[in-house]
Amino acid sequence: xxxxxxxxxxxxxxxxxxxxxxxxxxxxxxxxxxxxxxxxxxxxxxxxxxxxxxxxxxxxxxxxxxxxxxxxxxxxxxxxxxxxxxxxxxxxxxxxxxxxxxxxxxxxxxxxxxxxxxxxxxxxxxxxxxxxxxxxxxxxx
Amino acid sequence: xxxxxxxxxxxxxxxxxxxxxxxxxxxxxxxxxxxxxxxxxxxxxxxxxxxxxxxxxxxxxxxxxxxxxxxxxxxxxxxxxxxxxxxxxxxxxxxxxxxxxxxxxxxxxxxxxxxxxxxxxxxxxxxxxxxxxxxxxxxxxxxxxxxxxxxxxxxxxxxxxxxxxxxxxxxxxxxxxxxxxxxxxxx
Numbered sequence: 363x364x365x366x367x368x369x370x371x372x373x374x375x376x377x378x379x380x381x382x383x384x385x386x387x388x389x390x391x392x393x394x395x396x397x398x399x400x401x402x403x404x405x406x407x408x409x410x411x412x413x414x415x416x417x418x419x420x421x422x423x424x425x426x427x428x429x430x431x432x433x434x435x436x437x438x439x440x441x442x443x444x445x446x447x448x449x450x451x452x453x454x455x456x457x458x459x460x461x462x463x464x465x466x467x468x469x470x471x472x473x474x475x476x477x478x479x480x481x482x483x484x485x486x487x488x489x490x491x492x493x494x495x496x497x498x499x500x501x502x503x
Numbered sequence: 504x505x506x507x508x509x510x511x512x513x514x515x516x517x518x519x520x521x522x523x524x525x526x527x528x529x530x531x532x533x534x535x536x537x538x539x540x541x542x543x544x545x546x547x548x549x550x551x552x553x554x555x556x557x558x559x560x561x562x563x564x565x566x567x568x569x570x571x572x573x574x575x576x577x578x579x580x581x582x583x584x585x586x587x588x589x590x591x592x593x594x595x596x597x598x599x600x601x602x603x604x605x606x607x608x609x610x611x612x613x614x615x616x617x618x619x620x621x622x623x624x625x626x627x628x629x630x631x632x633x634x635x636x637x638x639x640x641x642x643x644x645x646x647x648x649x650x651x652x653x654x655x656x657x658x659x660x661x662x663x664x665x666x667x668x669x670x671x672x673x674x675x676x677x678x679x680x681x682x683x684x685x686x687x688x689x690x
Binding site: 375382394402403 | 525546
């Protein structure tokens with residue numbers, strides 16, 4: 363039975379191998395292909411390549427600008443004007459009061475550090491208040 | 504056509520020479536059609552995929568570096584195109600028309616009808632036992648057992664490892680034998 367199956371398999375495979383599909387109307391197919399190709403010029407690809415390059419250059423400039431802002435701007439700035447505080451009255455009212463402690467000419471890195479420090483102090487203050495309230499409540503009981 | 508002539512046609516095609524590309528198309532379209540038909544088993548689908556393949560060849564001619572034979576590179580693009588189509592057809596078989604329907608007026612000539620019927624017979628012959636194979640197994644089986652390519656070439660075409668090819672081929676053969684057994688038992 364197994365041998366019969368093997369023979370049947372081999373027969374079928376041989377038949378598939380030797381029977382070639384026939385390409386009907388090959389000239390029509392060639393013409394269709396060439397028409398399709400003519401409608402799709404390679405320029406489209408070149409345009410895409412140009413767009414990729416332009417985007418890469420723009421991204422590079424943006425990255426350089428960010429790096430410059432973070433690491434180099436503070437070095438070139440005059441020390442005497444760096445720590446001058448912002449005019450609080452000129453700030454929009456929606457900003458919290460601690461925004462005023464950031465000077466106009468601070469770098470992004472410095473601003474970040476200052477704000478983190480303030481955030482930590484505020485959290486510590488809140489924690490202390492909670493602890494006092496908790497202590498007060500437990501004393502009353 | 505020898506490799507030198509092919510290289511020359513490729514170079515000319517890269518410079519948008521449509522006559523050279525037309526020569527490449529007429530030289531290789533039968534080969535591409537044969538492989539695509541054995542994978543898709545449908546003449547209309549195959550004609551569409553042949554067009555798709557040559558469009559990809561046209562757009563990727565700059566990427567052909569001559570490290571492999573041009574036929575291998577063509578096989579690779581044909582296989583990728585047909586494999587994608589097989590996956591789509593596997594998900595929605597309704598998109599696939601296996602019925603023999605003359606497509607246009609040209610089919611009315613006696614010769615064309617004979618050729619179309621011969622293709623339909625071949626389609627039935629292949630689909631009888633491979634109709635249920637997953638696309639990956641069908642691809643490996645067609646390249647290794649029907650097209651009789653060696654493992655190195657199949658690796659280069661499919662990007663699979665030797666183990667993956669061995670596994671897929673084993674599974675495909677097993678499934679075909681099971682189908683043969685099933686049909687023999689039913690008879």
